[in-house]
């Protein structure tokens with residue numbers, strides 16, 4: 001599984017750095033190609049000679065050698081790996097990653113890397129708990145970096161708590177899992193719609209809905225993790241939009257704008273996931289001036305918006321997969337099945353408003369996957385986890401179409 005996989009291991013200046021020698025050994029034994037980059041301070045914790053011997057490649061640490069003018073090309077290094085792992089990740093390198101500071105070879109390579117990046121933080125418990133570290137870890141994950149969380153145990157300082165780097169065997173298992181399940185969508189183009197649409201009434205008001213965009217963004221990250229080229233069309237949201245080299249973002253406001261962007265992209269897409277909460281109707285006229293308060297009632301004339309899912313479902317070619325989302329409050333499964341048929345979709349993801357922990361704005365969800373002749377329930381889980389399960393179901397549908 002790891003044979004021929006290229007793994008770049010970044011080692012920073014933490015006491016756990018010595019453990020990375022074991023990880024290098026495990027990876028090389030499994031057939032992976034391993035290149036080690038160390039920060040200047042890391043070599044005080046583990047010897048480059050040990051790592052060069054185990055990885056069978058010279059360890060790189062400096063931008064260039066003063067004596068010879070020989071220099072390490074961080075752009076090439078960034079393009080080389082299938083996966084980049086930084087272990088241990090110090091608080092110092094964490095904050096550099098979050099702010100894009102590139103004052104050493106590991107950082108410039110990180111900023112040039114096109115592959116997925118995973119980190120294994122290692123810190124003393126108070127450093128790990130510090131508000132700055134919490135904030136930085138959140139930002140790092142928003143940037144699409146994976147985290148192998150630290151364990152709780154005895155720390156090098158003699159204290160006991162959370163912050164101990166995940167053991168090399170656990171990191172090895174993470175890497176194996178990553179390669180076994182990932183890249184199923186490598187080279188595939190995926191269109192995802194997310195969030196609400198806002199339908200303007202006048203220059204200051206709109207008709208909108210409570211969709212947060214969380215589910216669609218989780219899907220975008222899950223598809224990117226599988227190697228897909230993701231095109232994410234989203235409405236107005238207040239959460240951070242995923243930043244990932246594999247995700248191209250298009251920000252729109254109204255259903256008509258979302259429709260126009262989707263129509264442009266759709267012909268080249270292998271998979272389309274319509275998870276946005278698109279307004280069914282929009283005001284017939286957008287008033288040029290703010291509507292004044294006058295009578296006790298106000299009549300609004302609404303006209304139908306284009307049905308994005310239906311249009312794309314009916315236009316799809318045999319090799320294309322189209323997925324829709326449904327939110328029903330009555331006869332949920334029956335209505336979702338009707339929608340599957342009416343929209344010519346391959347799968348409807350049915351959200352429930354009745355279950356605790358699911359629906360708008362929550363971090364968790366509980367859904368049903370509705371296909372022709374098959375319904376599967378995905379119990380309450382984080383939206384990231386649900387997204388991974390939905391993507392697995394989509395991969396199965398795609399594989400069945402190719403048979």
Ligand SMILES: Cc1cc2nc3c(=O)[nH]c(=O)nc-3n(C[C@H](O)[C@H](O)[C@H](O)COP(=O)(O)O)c2cc1C
Nearest residue numbers: 012013014015039041042090091092093122123124
């Ligand atoms: C003995 C010793 C152990 C250290 N262990 C850690 C650690 O586990 N985690 C951490 O974030 N910093 C640790 N530090 C501090 C880092 O070495 C320091 O912040 C350094 O600037 C990190 O540089 P780098 O991120 O470029 O490798 C340790 C320092 C010393 C002297």
